[in-house]
Amino acid sequence: MTAIDSHDEIREAVGRLCRDFPGSYWRRLDEERAYPTDFVRALTEAGFLSALIPEEFGGSGLPLSAAAVILEEIHRQGGNAGACHAQMYTMGTLLRHGSPAQKRAYLPQIAAGTLRLQAFGVTEPTSGTDTGALRTTARREAGGFVVSGQKIWISRSEHSDLMILLCRTTPLEKVAKKTDGLSVLLVDMVEAKKHGLSIRPIRTMMNHATTELFFDEVPVPAENLIGEEGRGFRYILSGMNAERILIAAECIGDAKWFIDRASAYASQRVVFGRPIGQNQGIQFPIAKAYARMRAAELMLHEAIRLYEAGENPGAEANMAKMLAAEASWEAAEACVQTHGGFGFAEEYDIERKFRETRLYQVAPISTNLILSYLAEHVLGMPRSY
Numbered sequence: 379m380t381a382i383d384s385h386d387e388i389r390e391a392v393g394r395l396c397r398d399f400p401g402s403y404w405r406r407l408d409e410e411r412a413y414p415t416d417f418v419r420a421l422t423e424a425g426f427l428s429a430l431i432p433e434e435f436g437g438s439g440l441p442l443s444a445a446a447v448i449l450e451e452i453h454r455q456g457g458n459a460g461a462c463h464a465q466m467y468t469m470g471t472l473l474r475h476g477s478p479a480q481k482r483a484y485l486p487q488i489a490a491g492t493l494r495l496q497a498f499g500v501t502e503p504t505s506g507t508d509t510g511a512l513r514t515t516a517r518r519e520a521g522g523f524v525v526s527g528q529k530i531w532i533s534r535s536e537h538s539d540l541m542i543l544l545c546r547t548t549p550l551e552k553v554a555k556k557t558d559g560l561s562v563l564l565v566d567m568v569e570a571k572k573h574g575l576s577i578r579p580i581r582t583m584m585n586h587a588t589t590e591l592f593f594d595e596v597p598v599p600a601e602n603l604i605g606e607e608g609r610g611f612r613y614i615l616s617g618m619n620a621e622r623i624l625i626a627a628e629c630i631g632d633a634k635w636f637i638d639r640a641s642a643y644a645s646q647r648v649v650f651g652r653p654i655g656q657n658q659g660i661q662f663p664i665a666k667a668y669a670r671m672r673a674a675e676l677m678l679h680e681a682i683r684l685y686e687a688g689e690n691p692g693a694e695a696n697m698a699k700m701l702a703a704e705a706s707w708e709a710a711e712a713c714v715q716t717h718g719g720f721g722f723a724e725e726y727d728i729e730r731k732f733r734e735t736r737l738y739q740v741a742p743i744s745t746n747l748i749l750s751y752l753a754e755h756v757l758g759m760p761r762s763y
């Protein structure tokens with residue numbers, strides 16, 4: 379039995395909760411590009427979003443495998459955890475690197491659902507994947523920092539009270555490595571919006587509440603610096619394995635949803651006097667998608683096993699994320715094809731899920747960057763960038 383199999387009760391409870399939020403709920407939000415406030419509230423009230431917060435701070439202190447089960451099940455039921463998954467992994471930055479005072483101040487409120495930590499501000503329009511080249515700057519002033527710059531693709535920032543922000547505190551020309559001199563600030567979004575932060579929503583092909591942020595001399599108190607100044611990149615990196623693992627779990631949930639839908643429809647849709655699923659041309663893409671999903675799932679379980687054993691599963695977490703994102707996309711393709719014209723009809727939810735699952739090959743990390751990690755860090759080939 380793997381760690382993931384020991385959370386059947388959680389899986390069932392999440393499944394029950396999700397059944398109150400059927401396809402029609404997600405379709406309406408998708409049409410309106412609206413945030414799933416009721417769903418996120420229900421998840422929070424049931425304690426699922428504080429699964430990883432230690433009990434001493436009011437959470438359930440569960441291992442990462444439990445969080446993976448929660449997110450997988452949301453996706454398997456046809457929902458989308460993109461609206462709230464960040465709370466699970468961004469909170470880790472505060473938990474691992476925050477001061478005792480910061481943890482006491484924020485974690486119990488996050489666990490209780492009175493404070494939302496859903497926003498994670500790293501990406502910028504000019505630097506993209508090259509995080510060390512980011513330009514948003516926090517200047518030291520009496521009492522704290524003053525932040526200026528721009529971020530893009532910062533999801534959920536309109537639905538979050540706090541944001542983990544990565545910004546430059548030492549100019550690029552004064553650091554040995556370009557990933558040095560970056561710091562993590564915990565930004566109070568309510569205060570920041572009153573003092574120079576503007577948020578512009580970006581409409582995307584799926585409903586993701588993502589935005590562009592403009593910081594115009596936004597003050598952030600010194601006590602909101604997480605960890606040591608200049609070491610922020612390491613703090614963000616330290617949360618990446620968990621992030622990759624949780625996103626992979628969502629992709630596995632999506633793949634299972636597509637495969638269930640495709641195989642059920644193939645068995646019941648009759649054309650030329652027999653179920654289309656009797657034709658191997660229909661069966662095989664679904665069976666192949668299933669095999670790929672299972673392979674990705676095994677890699678995910680291996681990544682979780684290593685993570686929970688206290689090891690650093692950088693390679694496995696990255697591979698799980700890449701393979702699971704590819705598996706969900708392959709399953710999505712097979713599902714659309716199996717449904718013929720109905721795959722395009724909104725009321726079947728397939729086209730919505732198809733759009734949603736495509737994201738994971740680009741964000742939070744793109745496939746090329748995973749491949750270059752494997753090529754350089756696992757296979758020892760020369761660095762390409």
Ligand SMILES: Cc1cc2nc3c(=O)[nH]c(=O)nc-3n(C[C@H](O)[C@H](O)[C@H](O)COP(=O)(O)OP(=O)(O)OC[C@H]3O[C@@H](n4cnc5c(N)ncnc54)[C@H](O)[C@@H]3O)c2cc1C
Pocket residue numbers: 497498499500501502505506507508530531532533534582586588737740741742743744745746747750762763
């Ligand atoms: C809906 C959505 C939500 C997001 N939410 C967040 C969020 O909440 N917070 C946040 O900080 N960011 C967020 N992101 C940003 C996301 O992490 C980035 O889009 C992603 O990391 C890719 O960066 P980029 O878009 O700047 O692409 P670029 O860096 O411009 O890259 C473009 C393409 O070129 C490839 N590429 C770049 N360099 C190389 C190289 N050296 N070798 C090979 N290929 C290369 C990339 O893999 C990619 O395919 C989100 C993005 C989207 C679309």
